[in-house]
Amino acid sequence: MINWNNLDTVDSYQELSKVARVNLAEAMNGENGAERVKKYSVSMGEGLVYNYAAKQVDDNVLAALAKLAEETQLIEKFEALYNGEVVNTGEKRRVLHHMTRGQLGEAVVADDVDKRTFYVEQQKRIAELANKVHNGEITNAAGEKFTTVVQIGIGGSDLGPRAMYLALENWAKVNNTFKMEAKFISNVDPDDAAAVLNTIDVAHSLFVLVSKSGTTLETLTNESFVKDALKNAGLDASKHMIAVTSETSPLAKSDDYLAAFYMDDYIGGRFSSTSAVGGAVLSLAFGPEVFAQFLDGAAEEDKLAKNKDLLANPAMLDALIGVYERNVLGYQNTAVLPYSQALSRFPAHLQQLDMESNGKSVNRFGEPVNYQTGPVIFGEPGTNGQHSFYQLLHQGTDIVPLQFVGFKNNQMGRDVLIQDSTSQQKLCANVVAQIVAFACGKADEDRNKNFEGGRPSSIIIGNQLNPKTLGALLAHFENKVMFQGFVWNINSFDQEGVQLGKVLAKRVLAHETDGALKEYSDLLNI
Structure with missing residues (x-):
């Protein structure tokens, strides 16, 4: 039997909040950091790897997250979804997008x-x-x-x-x-x-x-x-x-x-x-x-999302680390940073996927929740973003968890050797440098040049962006959003928040307005 409970009523969530926090700057320095990079990594299929060494987790945190996954019945809820149960409670509908790329159940x-x-x-x-x-x-x-x-x-x-x-x-x-x-x-x-x-x-x-x-x-x-x-x-x-x-x-x-x-x-x-x-x-x-091929890549990732072992299920792991960051560590935003120009509009897609799905303040039964749900998602491809908003990410007052994506090889097979390295090597060098810089920081007596570090990130690494890896990448984030919605006990599959504006816009066009609606309409000569 599946139980749909609010996060703040779950025993394992209370345990998770009491687990000792990881000092990321210390954990990622020197040989400790090297061991973490080797240890905290999981295959996503299609040659992709999800590496979470630079997240604020250790074995104790991961054990607590595994308990949370079990108590909130994430795998059972996923099974219910792909077997056709009505999990979209707001609209009383099944949720079957997985079935466009394969039969999971x-x-x-x-x-x-x-x-x-x-x-x-x-x-x-x-x-x-x-x-x-x-x-x-x-x-x-x-x-x-x-x-x-x-x-x-x-x-x-x-x-x-x-x-x-x-x-x-x-x-x-x-x-x-x-x-x-x-x-x-x-x-x-x-x-x-x-x-x-x-x-x-x-x-x-x-x-x-x-x-x-x-x-x-x-x-x-x-x-x-x-x-x-x-x-x-x-x-x-x-x-x-x-x-x-x-x-x-x-x-x-x-x-x-x-x-x-x-x-x-x-x-x-x-x-x-x-x-x-x-x-x-x-x-x-x-x-x-x-x-x-795109569908095949997505189907491969969907199969991994069925795995009950948290450490072998990259989407569920990514989701739970995100819940930990949002609800225990108190981080409000997540930046998606693909180091691939081909993924220039991928953050915009994830912005809708995540924020339209989990931007909810009531649970599946329409009751207010007393905890934070979906984060604000934003992003740009690297290295462009480094010359834009990374200043705030490195030295701003808010800590923003980061999701990097990088590939060993480019798509077009063209490159140039300049100053003893290729453009692709320069691109990859930048993402590596950013991960360590965010995590470890740099002490400086000049406070203007001081970097506190302790800024968490993960990276998805692949050989090359192609149809199969793109499909797997897409399905990973779709499944991550789904799992987080299950943990928060919200309905990730309706979007009532987009409706009110549509209704009011029709009133404006029909000239059925009064108050502020009429005044703003007049200002815009409608």
């Missing part, structure tokens, strides 16, 4: 269909369309191939797919799997759509409209913007557009689209990169085989 039948079969069928349909586009069976009115795909969507319909596309764009070019350039329109700001349309040839562009409900205001507004551009070019919009939506939406059976691919209510937008939401644009951009 028993068959799940919902809406009178086997859901794994349903998701695989959508992937097959997407692959068939992508192949027809690539080989010229589906063309524009002039019989010419489409060269550009443009995704129209917002939130999870944009952030994840955009981050994944950028992560693999250069890899695909080098490995001869680059099929079509992808662009993204998300913001209802007309400058967003106009800027994209100004950089493409609409006659050779295929547009992917993504809206589960088929009613998303920003997305439908941008669709109209695009349809207007197609009409002005003398083109039939229905021959240039496909839809990704639910089977019950008004877009599903519309003649306005070449084809419609389906998702369902069991996959939240921020968890949808491995569904048709990411599948259509990534399969068109890189080919269905590359998207399949």
